[in-house]
Every structure is written in C-alpha cells, then in structure tokens.
Amino acid sequence: MICTPEAAGEIADVVAAKPVMLRPTWHDAVYSCRYVLPHGALTLSVKELGSRRATDQYFAALRDHLGQQQAFPDIAQGAFATKHGSFVLRKDTKALLVDASALPAVLGAPPVPRWKIAAGVGIAVLACWTGA
Numbered sequence: 001m002i003c004t005p006e007a008a009g010e011i012a013d014v015v016a017a018k019p020v021m022l023r024p025t026w027h028d029a030v031y032s033c034r035y036v037l038p039h040g041a042l043t044l045s046v047k048e049l050g051s052r053r054a055t056d057q058y059f060a061a062l063r064d065h066l067g068q069q070q071a072f073p074d075i076a077q078g079a080f081a082t083k084h085g086s087f088v089l090r091k092d093t094k095a096l097l098v099d100a101s102a103l104p105a106v107l108g109a110p111p112v113p114r115w116k117i118a119a120g121v122g123i124a125v126l127a128c129w130t131g132a
Contacts, residue, residue, distance in 0.1 A: 002044040002096070002125055003033035010124035011035055011042065015107070015117060040103035042121060049093045059090045062097065069115065076126055079119075087118035091129055098122045 001007065003024035011019045019035035019042070032045035049055045059078065067083035079089035085105065087098045100118035107117060 001128055002031065002046055006128065007044070007125060008035065010128070011037075011121055014120040014124060015042075037103070039107060040100075042103065042118070043097075043099040044121070044125065045097045045099070047095045047097075049095070052093060055090055055093050055095060058095055059088070062088050062095065072119075075119075075123065079122065081115040081119060085114035085118060087115060087122045089122050089126060091126060094129075096122055096125060098125075 003021060008019050008021050015037055017037050017039070019037050022034045022036065024031060024033040029049070030045050030047045032043060034041055034043045047058060049058055063080060066086060066088065068080045069083050070081045072079040072081070072089075076089040076091045079087065081087050084101045085103070086100050089096050098118040098121045100114040100121075103114045103117065106113055
C-alpha cells in the first residue's frame with residue numbers, strides 16, 4: 001500500500017513532482033520504500049504489530065526516539081510531527097513513518113515546512129487504508 005504506483009501518485013500530488021520509487025524492503029515486520037524526488041527523498045515505512053498494546057508501545061517509542069514537535073490526536077488513532085520534520089501516525093495495529101529528513105527544511109513557494117509535506121503524504125496514504 002505504501003510502495004505502489006498509487007502511493008507514488010499521492011506523493012506527486014503533495015510535492016508537485018514525480019517521485020522515483022526504489023525497491024521496497026521487508027525486514028523485522030517493517031515494509032518500506034524510498035521515493036527519490038528532484039529536491040530530496042521521502043522514505044515511507046509501515047510496522048505491523050501483533051496487538052494494540054504493542055502498537056501503543058511502538059508508537060510511544062518512536063515519539064521518544066524521534067522527538068515529538070507537535071501532536072495530532074485527531075488524525076487516525078494518533079499522529080505527531082517529529083523534531084526533524086517527519087510524520088508518524090498509527091491505525092489499528094500499524095504505525096506509519098513518513099521520514100522527510102532527506103528533504104530541505106522548507107519547499108516550494110510559498111515555503112512549506114517539510115513536516116507539512118510529510119503529514120500530507122501520511123494522510124493521503126491513510127485515506128487508502130481500509131477502514132480509515
């Protein structure tokens with residue numbers, strides 16, 4: 001769902017540029033892929049966990065590790081922007097990380113902070129998840 005032509009189209013809509021998707025990987029229950037853009041790259045990864053409790057713990061660990069800049073409790077079942085401009089959200093027993101740290105701090109005209117780009121991509125991907 002995150003490493004598909006549909007996801008690439010959603011990213012293109014958000015960043016106004018066609019991304020090149022690199023080969024997806026699957027390791028330790030994390031499915032991820034990197035999208036290369038003219039001005040940097042985004043990496044999307046989804047961790048599948050076995051229970052809501054495990055998802056709660058993983059989400060909290062990401063918040064501690066990446067640093068929460070701003071919380072968005074009304075997105076999915078919780079989301080936050082990180083101190084480095086990435087975006088994390090959780091839904092059921094999955095956690096999505098949109099790592100935007102390889103993008104410039106601001107993009108476009110008018111300038112948009114990279115965390116807002118990451119949030120837009122995360123929300124677009126969430127809209128494709130069943131039951132979102």
